[in-house]
Amino acid sequence: MNENAKSENYNSSQNQTDNSSEYRVGIDIGGTTATVAIVSTKGHILGQATTHTRDYKTPEDFTTALAGLIVDLKKDLPEGTRLIGVGIGAPCANSSTGEIEAATELPWPSPIPLRRLMEERTGLPVAIANDANAAAAGEMLFGNARGMRNFIVITLGTGVGAGIVCDGHLLNGVRGFAGELGHVTINRHSKRLCNCGRYGCLQNYCSASGVVTTAKQLLSENPDAESILRDATELTSKSIYDAAVKGDKLAIETFRITGEWLGFACAQYAAFTDPDAFIIFGGVSRAGRLIFEPMEKAFEENTLHLYKNRVKFLPAGLPGADAAVLGAAALIG
């Protein structure tokens, strides 16, 4: 059944301090790969296995394979180990219905009743959420938001997502679509068309492709400005970052503008849930101070006095490679 799956068990030195016999299962489902991990109550990964999403003809087969991986991984755990639930992070996952809706990355028609299928196959409680909400749960349980009851995680990747925690609760909303902050219109007069069909969403400025658009715009508006980006065969947010690190002024300006838009947006977002912190996550956020400095400056310049100098901006606290499965595991309360 799991011939296309590989599994790996390891013990980190940290596990030695982690004596609980209760474990969570965290599953990260992507368009190519699905990863299953057994996670301790302190956020250590005890075992991990992967399989290829597209190798399965139906969601039923796929979830049967995932359940098989859990059983395989559990074999290597000590006697008396108890799994308390399965958390799944997946694109377009609706926490309220337990279904995946219109996920173009996955090879099966929507809606996919993922929660029900996994509950039937494992006999365990199952929670599902989109990537940004799983990231928020992970930061709260294992990461930089430990002990915080009010924060907003913003993920800057192919798109821009958000997970909002207010008064200790991860917000879902009536249809499970709370926290779509990447699609707040931050520039009503923008000519940047979003994949949602609207113009001027935050995502058009702060996603990986938003960064590239900003760089291209700067190159075209400043034909005389020297920049190593001018000679690049293909611009990506990574290549623009590499140029910025080398001191390329136009690349640095690209991230300054990106951070400024994000800071302006967060200045507005603070008025909704009065957060302690924004936690900035995902590929584009790796630009570090190139994006954090202009972001924090724009936040302080644009926010209401009630929030001024009172909101922290933090990078994600979960290790990049494991963040997705740890966040998924954290969905089990």
Place this chain on the structure above:
Amino acid sequence: MNENAKSENYNSSQNQTDNSSEYRVGIDIGGTTATVAIVSTKGHILGQATTHTRDYKTPEDFTTALAGLIVDLKKDLPEGTRLIGVGIGAPCANSSTGEIEAATELPWPSPIPLRRLMEERTGLPVAIANDANAAAAGEMLFGNARGMRNFIVITLGTGVGAGIVCDGHLLNGVRGFAGELGHVTINRHSKRLCNCGRYGCLQNYCSASGVVTTAKQLLSENPDAESILRDATELTSKSIYDAAVKGDKLAIETFRITGEWLGFACAQYAAFTDPDAFIIFGGVSRAGRLIFEPMEKAFEENTLHLYKNRVKFLPAGLPGADAAVLGAAALIG
């Protein structure tokens, strides 16, 4: 002690169906008057008394007087009646700290430890909130949001406030300043200076004075347009409404623009908490369809597809005169 207070007890016919012996106290504190009411579990007012806020030299004297009014009102209730708590709606009330902060309307220096003072004087649990949050609590318990777990109340008055309920919780935030939606920048290029020191807040477009500013702008931009507003000695949102009802095109256009800004704002706000409904409350909202029609149109035109045709716009469900004390009473869970 309460010589400047008058009290009044009445029974509505509705009370006959309301047999619980548990009652809440709702108190609405304004700059001029404070109103104390005894409220049944079904939202009927059993007795009501008022006093003049400015007649008291200290918050200690003021809260002693309020506690006296509660005792007076309780005398007239049936034997066996139990008061389960006191909810207070007041300007700049911080739900988290229980204090009133920087309320320019009140005659005492801030912060005022209102919750502690009232708890000491009544021996009852006390909850305090600002007017918009109290309105949200009232709509959820007694009004148009009964049975709803996700909605946003927006109050259009001297200012613009909001109370956000998500997943059944009234959002507070880390410092109790969640829901300051009147101070979200909706027009970054605006020349309208807000009392918060920033430009282009929702409040500058949709408060009573925002409506007047829009009308004045239309009058000045259209010098040839006929309008009875041109002859008015003083413009108010009420006089503009009266003109609109008489068919004055410029007055109607004023409310259309107001509704359009509000609908655009709500289109963005939906992305935070994925609400079932917006409930629009306060003086300006009395313009009814003059403001609701353009608001709903702008919402549908500007919101993300996830929320399109799925969010209701409702007027407040609580009777105007009693809304404040009913909302305050509803703060007691």
